Amino acid sequence: MNALFASDNVTSACPEVMDAVINANSGISESYGEDEWSSRLKEKLSDVFETNVEVFLTVSGTASNALALSALAPVYGKIYCHELSHINTDECGAPELFTGGAKLNPMRSSNGRINAKELDEIVRGSGNVHVTQPSVVSITQSCETGTVYQLDEIQEISKIAHKHKMSVHMDGARFANGLVSLGESPAEMTWKSGVDVLTLGGTKNGCLAAEAIIFFKPEMVGNFPFLHKRSGQLLSKMRFISSQLNAYVSNDVWIRNASHANAMAKKLSKGLNAFSNINLAYPTESNEVFVHLPRDVIDYLNNAGYDINEEELDGKAVRFVTAWNTDQNDITNLLDKLSQKYG
Amino acid sequence: MNALFASDNVTSACPEVMDAVINANSGISESYGEDEWSSRLKEKLSDVFETNVEVFLTVSGTASNALALSALAPVYGKIYCHELSHINTDECGAPELFTGGAKLNPMRSSNGRINAKELDEIVRGSGNVHVTQPSVVSITQSCETGTVYQLDEIQEISKIAHKHKMSVHMDGARFANGLVSLGESPAEMTWKSGVDVLTLGGTKNGCLAAEAIIFFKPEMVGNFPFLHKRSGQLLSKMRFISSQLNAYVSNDVWIRNASHANAMAKKLSKGLNAFSNINLAYPTESNEVFVHLPRDVIDYLNNAGYDINEEELDGKAVRFVTAWNTDQNDITNLLDKLSQKYG
C-alpha cells in the first residue's frame, strides 16, 4: 500500500499498452525509429492533433522537456516558467544541460499558472547582449498544482510570447488529464491556442515508459534529430516505445484512463475537504489533490501505512495522486481511516 | 528481409526477457529505481560479477557510455579510445555533452583494439594546465571490428591506465558476445583485469531496451546519481528496465543468446571467406563479420533484397551481424545466393 497515492508513476501499465508492446515483439524491424510502428505513430498523432506533426520519442518526462527546450532556446536563452514547474524544481538541471546553459526565469503567479499580463510586464532585454535572451514560455497542462489552464489563458500567454518572438512549450506530462478536465480537443488545447511544441506524456497515464515531443510547426524541427540522438534518447529498438503510444492514443485509451483518474481525484478531494482540519491548497481540476494537512494527520496516515508525499511544491502542501487504475475502495479506505480519528 | 544482417538491434526481444516485463507489470511499485526489481538486479549483478557492484540503468548504449564517462572524466579531461570506437564515431557527441566537454583522443592501433604500449607512449600533459588531463581509457568488448580483447590485453591496458592515474571504462554493448568468445567469467573480463566501470548492454542480445552502468568500485560512484537523473535516464517506472536485465543475466540467457549469435557469425564468416572475391577484413571473434566486398557483389546483394551495411568502420569494410535468434537458413540462403553468381 506504501506508495499508493504518492504519484501516478507508481502504477503498472494498462492492458492495451502492454498488449501493444507484446505485439511489437515480432520479427525484424529497422532500428532507430525507422520502423513501421514509428511511422504509424506519426500518422496517428497527426490525426489526433488534426495537423501534420513531427514526433520524437523519449522515455522520460525530464528528457522530453529538456530536449524540447533545447530545440527552442539558444544557449544564451531565457525560458519563462512557473517557479513550481517541473522543469524548474524536479529535473536536477536537465534543461540547463540539454540547452547548453539556457536560464530558467521562474515566475510566481498564483495557483501555479503563469499569468499572461505579468509575463508581458517582465519580458525584457531583447537584443541587449548583457541579458539572456527571451526565447521560450513553458507552461504545464495540467499544471503542478493540479489546476488546469483554460483555453483563453493559453491563448493569451501564447499571444504575449509570440509578440516577444518567443516560442511556447507545453509540458504535457499529464496532458490527457488536462484534456479531459477541459473537455476540449487536443488541437484546441495546443497549436490552435498557440502552443508550438508539446511534450506529451504517456508514462503516468498507462504506459511503461513513453513520451513524445511533438512539433506542430515542422519548420521548427531544424537540426533537432541531432540533438535527439546526442541526448541518448534515440533508442535502437524504438518500436517498443512507438507501439506504446500508438495504443495509448488509439481507441480513447488515454481519455478513458485520464477520465477515471480525474474522477477518482474529485472523489478523494471532496472527501478530504469534508474534514474540518483539512483544507484544499488548490482546487482539484485534474488527478492531483493538494491539501494542507496538520502534522498529526500526516503522522497518523504514515503510521497507517500511507507514504505521504510532502515533497511537492517546495513543501507547501501534501499531494495525493490518482491514476488510470485507482481503486475506488482505496479512496474509501483512506477516508474511513481519517474518519475513525477525525470524523 | 531488408535489415536482416544489418545489425543485432533489428531483432525482437527474447522470450525470457519479454516474460519478465509482463510479470513486472503488476501492482504498485516505488518509482525511480526504488522498486524491488531494481534491488534484486543489484544483488543479481553482484553475484554474477562476484563483487559488490553499484548499478545505474539506462535505455540506450549511447546514454550508458556517455554517462559512464561523465563519472570518470572532468570537463577538462581526456579520454583515450580507439578511433573506430562507438563513443568516437556513432554517438553524435553524446560523450562531449554528458561530460561537459571532455575530449576524446582517438588512437589507431590495429584490429580496432587499443595497444597498451602505444597508450603508454602517448599519454602526456598530466598537471599541465594547457593540456586536457588524461582521465580515462575506454575499450570496447567485443570491439567494433568484431574482434575480442584477450585478458592479458585488458590487464596491460588497465595497468598503464592506472599507472597514469586514469580510470578504465569498458563499453560492453556486446559484452556477452565477448564473454562467450573468451570463455572467461564476467569478473575475470572486467574488474579482475582492472576495469573500473562497465556499460553492460542488453538491448542487442535479447532485451527491448536495457543497459546497465556498473561500478566495480562503489567509492567511485560519488555524485553520479545526480548526473544520472539530470541526463533524463532515471525512469519513473524503472521496474520495466530492471526486470529485463534480471531475466537477461539469469539462467544463462545472455550466454545462450550470445553463443548462438557467435556460432552463426562463425558459420557466416567461414562461408563468405570461401569465395575468392570476398576477404575477411578482420578475424571473426564475436557476432560481427567484416568483409571486403567488391562493388558488384554489394550491388548484387542489395538487388537481392539485402540491405548491405557499408557505413561501419568509416566505410572501410562491409558488416554482417548475427543475433540471438539468427536463423541458420538465412545464412545458407545468403551463401547460396552468392554461390549462384560467384561460386
Next chain:
Amino acid sequence: MNALFASDNVTSACPEVMDAVINANSGISESYGEDEWSSRLKEKLSDVFETNVEVFLTVSGTASNALALSALAPVYGKIYCHELSHINTDECGAPELFTGGAKLNPMRSSNGRINAKELDEIVRGSGNVHVTQPSVVSITQSCETGTVYQLDEIQEISKIAHKHKMSVHMDGARFANGLVSLGESPAEMTWKSGVDVLTLGGTKNGCLAAEAIIFFKPEMVGNFPFLHKRSGQLLSKMRFISSQLNAYVSNDVWIRNASHANAMAKKLSKGLNAFSNINLAYPTESNEVFVHLPRDVIDYLNNAGYDINEEELDGKAVRFVTAWNTDQNDITNLLDKLSQKYG
C-alpha cells in the same frame, strides 16, 4: 559628456595603475602567470587580506564571477542569489556556461540584499536526486542597488550557507566602494565574516581591465587552474594584469579612489533628493545613486546631453554612478541644470 554618469566603467585608468603597466613592460618574463608580478600580487593580497590566499586573474567581472561559481557549484548545483544580482541579470548566461549548467535561484529580498532568514527557509532538496543541489550563496558587495551589506548580515548569511553545506561567494565588482562605506578591513568584510571566495574588481575603480578571483581557503582551489585555463582567461602576458592589481591595492590607491567615488555619490544623491519630483529608490551607500525620475525629467536630461541609464534593476529605477575621478563640477552642473527647470 555623453556617458558621464552612466557607469563607472566609462572612466579611464588611474595614474598609479597606468604607471604600473608601463613599468611592467620591460624585458623578458615567464608567461601564463609564472611571472614575478603575479607572484608579488599573491603575496600582496595575502597581506591585504591577512591570510594566505590563492589568486587567479581575469579581465572581466563576468568571467570572474562565472569562473568563481564554477569552482563552487557542481553542474547540477543551485546557486542562491538576489534576483537583481549581476550574475542573474547581466552576464548573458556566463555562470551557466562556466558551471556547465548550474541553476541560479533568484531571491527577492528587499533593498537588493539577500536576507539570511529567508535563505534558511527556502533552501531544500539536499540529497534528493530530482532537485538541483544547494551549493553556493552569492552576494554582491557593494550590491546592485548601491546599498551595502553590514558585517552581521554577511555573517548570518554565511552561517546559514555553511549550515546547509554551501559555499559563500562575494561578487566584489565594487568591493572597495563597499569597504570604504563600511569602514571595515578587507579581512573583516570577507573571510572573517564567512566568505569563501571573492571576485575582486579593479576595472571599475581605476584599472584598465583587472579582476581577481581570491580563494580564502587554499584547499578549495582543487582543479581550478584547469577551469581557469579552459575559460580563455589565463593570459600569456599576465604581468600586464598582475601589475595593475599590484598598484591598485598598494598605497591605498583603491581606498582613495573608492572614497572619492562614494563622496561624490553622496553629494549627487543629496542634491537629487532635494528636488520634490525626484525620489531616491534606495539609500546611497556606495558609488551608485538610484532614483525615480519622472519621464519628463529623463527626457529633459537626455536632451541636455546626459545619457540617462534606465536599464539597470530591470528598469525599476534610473542609475547615476560616480567614479574615482568624478569631477565635482560635473555634479554641480547636473544639479544646476535640474534647478533651472525644476528648482
Next chain:
Amino acid sequence: MNALFASDNVTSACPEVMDAVINANSGISESYGEDEWSSRLKEKLSDVFETNVEVFLTVSGTASNALALSALAPVYGKIYCHELSHINTDECGAPELFTGGAKLNPMRSSNGRINAKELDEIVRGSGNVHVTQPSVVSITQSCETGTVYQLDEIQEISKIAHKHKMSVHMDGARFANGLVSLGESPAEMTWKSGVDVLTLGGTKNGCLAAEAIIFFKPEMVGNFPFLHKRSGQLLSKMRFISSQLNAYVSNDVWIRNASHANAMAKKLSKGLNAFSNINLAYPTESNEVFVHLPRDVIDYLNNAGYDINEEELDGKAVRFVTAWNTDQNDITNLLDKLSQKYG
C-alpha cells in the same frame, strides 16, 4: 635569460602599441566596445583586409579560437584540424567548452599542415544522426611546426571544406609571421583564399593582450555578440584592447615586427643546422625553429641557463622562438655556447 627562446609570449609590448594604450587612457568613453577606438579598428581592419569585416576582440588566443569555432560549429559539430594544432593540444578543452561539445577530429598530415586531398577522403557522415556533423576546417597560419601554408594549399583546403558545406577557420596566432613569410596580402592569405573567419593574434608579436576574431562574411556573425558576451570576453573598457590592435596593424608595425622575428629565426635555424648533432625537425618558415637535440645538448643548454622548451608538438622536437625584439646577440651567444662544446 631564463625563458629567452621559450616562446614569443615572454616578450614585452612594442613601443607603438604601448603608446597607443597610454593615449587611449584619457577621458570618458562608452563601454563594451561602443567606443571610438573600437569603431576605428573595425574600419582599419576593413581597409587592411580590403573588405568589410566584422570584428570581435578577446584577450587570449585560446578564447579567440574557441569563440570563433563556437560561431561555426553546432554543439554536435565536427571540426577537422591537425593533431598538433593549438586548439587540439594546448587549450585545455576551451573549444569543447565554448562550442558546447563539438568534437575535434585530429588529422596527421605531414609537416603539421592539413592536406586537402586527405581531408576530402575522411569527411563523412553528413546528415547521419549518429555522426557528429562536419562543420569546420581549422588551419593555423603560420602553423604549429613553424611552416607556412602556401596560398594554393589554403585555396584547396577551402574548396574541399566548402564543397562539404563546412566553414574555414584560420588560427592566426602568428598571422603576421605567416604573412611576411608568404609575401602576400592579408586579403590574399584569408578570404580571397576561402577563409571565413580569422582569429588574428597580436599578443605574440608586440601587443600586451589583444586578439581579434574577424568575420569576412558579415552574414555569418548571426548571434555571435551573445556568445562573445557570455564568454566573459566583452571587456567594459574595450578601448584598451582596440587601441592596441589599431596601432598594431597601422604603419606596418605588425609587418616590421614579424619580419624581424622571422629573420632572427632564419639566422638561428641556419646556425643550429650547421652542427652535426643537431637536425631541423621542420623547415624554418616563420619565427619558430624546431630541432632534434640530443639529450646531452639539452642538458648542456639548460645548465647554461636556457630554459629549453621540450613540451611542444607532443615532445617530438625542441622549440626555439624568436620575437619582434629578439637581439641578434642573443642568437650569436647561443650558437657560440654550442660551438664551445660541439663546434
